[in-house]
Amino acid sequence: MKINVKRVRESNLTKVNFSDLGFCKYYSDHMFIADYEDGKWSNFRITPHEDINLSPACTTLHYGQTIFEGLKAYKNKEGEILIFRPDKNAKRFNRSAQRMCMPTFPEKYFIQSITELLKIDKRWVPSEENSSLYIRPLMFAMDSYIGIKPGDKYVFIIICGLAGGYYSEPINVKIETKFTRAVSGGVGFSKTAANYAAALYPAVEAQKDGFHQLIWTDGKEHKYVEESGTMNLFFVIDNKLITPPLGDTVLDGVTRDSIIILSKDLGIDIEIRKISVDEIINSLDNNSIKEVFGAGTAATIAPIKTIGYKNKKYHIPQLSRDSISSTLLKSLNSIKYGETEDKFGWILKLN
Numbered sequence: 533m534k535i536n537v538k539r540v541r542e543s544n545l546t547k548v549n550f551s552d553l554g555f556c557k558y559y560s561d562h563m564f565i566a567d568y569e570d571g572k573w574s575n576f577r578i579t580p581h582e583d584i585n586l587s588p589a590c591t592t593l594h595y596g597q598t599i600f601e602g603l604k605a606y607k608n609k610e611g612e613i614l615i616f617r618p619d620k621n622a623k624r625f626n627r628s629a630q631r632m633c634m635p636t637f638p639e640k641y642f643i644q645s646i647t648e649l650l651k652i653d654k655r656w657v658p659s660e661e662n663s664s665l666y667i668r669p670l671m672f673a674m675d676s677y678i679g680i681k682p683g684d685k686y687v688f689i690i691i692c693g694l695a696g697g698y699y700s701e702p703i704n705v706k707i708e709t710k711f712t713r714a715v716s717g718g719v720g721f722s723k724t725a726a727n728y729a730a731a732l733y734p735a736v737e738a739q740k741d742g743f744h745q746l747i748w749t750d751g752k753e754h755k756y757v758e759e760s761g762t763m764n765l766f767f768v769i770d771n772k773l774i775t776p777p778l779g780d781t782v783l784d785g786v787t788r789d790s791i792i793i794l795s796k797d798l799g800i801d802i803e804i805r806k807i808s809v810d811e812i813i814n815s816l817d818n819n820s821i822k823e824v825f826g827a828g829t830a831a832t833i834a835p836i837k838t839i840g841y842k843n844k845k846y847h848i849p850q851l852s853r854d855s856i857s858s859t860l861l862k863s864l865n866s867i868k869y870g871e872t873e874d875k876f877g878w879i880l881k882l883n
């Protein structure tokens with residue numbers, strides 16, 4: 533892959549307020565782009581982060597052939613840049629692509645385009661505590677064509693945005709039993725726009741009742757919990773850590789997978805199995821549920837403090853310092869920031 537580079541004249545880094553990074557409030561100076569035409573990828577380039585031109589007939593705007601990824605780069609104490617499990621994102625990106633009838637982007641190109649972009653924007657990987665550079669690859673159809681068929685032209689882009697080390701306050705979530713995020717045979721496992729657009733209305737309705745997010749249940753009976761729409765879910769019931777299985781309605785989170793591997797390593801009793809809403813409500817009623825948290829790249833681990841179900845709100849006790857979620861968070865972060873040995877081979881160090 534030969535990459536043409538056009539650099540910015542002046543970096544935007546001087547405009548960043550590092551004491552208030554937020555999440556993707558600031559984009560790095562450059563982006564990566566590649567075009568797909570006549571059955572192959574070409575025209576690999578790194579350019580200033582800028583707007584792109586689209587035809588109003590662009591099929592993506594009408595029919596939604598678009599997918600994305602999300603991963604992070606961290607800086608260690610030596611100032612080296614560490615990328616967390618980009619191979620997992622590359623594989624998932626291509627599973628999403630296949631389902632959406634889009635071309636795959638070769639795994640080695642995916643990794644190389646990220647590393648080459650980060651070499652140019654390396655000063656954008658922050659060193660503030662718990663901060664990182666969020667990397668957002670995406671791909672969409674570029675054909676200007678009204679009519680439903682798979683595109684012939686696509687574009688692959690990577691942009692990067694700063695992510696601050698915010699402390700996530702425990703959140704309120706509602707178990708959704710009317711609307712559906714994903715059904716078996718559908719696209720729930722794919723990181724594609726449709727899943728998120730369809731989830732907006734139910735989420736906004738729940739926000740009116742003071743909930744930050746939803747817990748989605750299966751689309752058939754609304755009987756089993758699935759995930760949270762941007763995060764996978766974990767429950768600590770009777771001192772066992774439990775997470776629902778994947779299947780085609782749940783996104784295969786890299787954070788989820790890392791937590792499962794770490795739990796086994798730390799000797800935490802972990803079960804991957806279906807969890808019914810009834811089981812959750814019963815264990816809330818008899819106080820056997822000790823922790824509930826979401827897991828995803830953006831928030832890492834987000835503790836949940838209230839669960840709403842059928843007009844009732846259930847409260848989960850305050851987390852202790854030695855809670856399973858804080859143990860996992862510490863252990864995950866120490867790998868991401870290169871403070872402990874990378875014994876699972878999760879870190880790609882930029883050289």
Ligand SMILES: *Cc1c(COP(=O)(O)O)cnc(C)c1O
Nearest residue numbers: 761762763783785786787828829
């Ligand atoms: C991205 C995402 C997650 C979390 O996946 P990570 O790889 O851990 O960031 C969970 N659910 C959905 C629907 C997602 O889009």
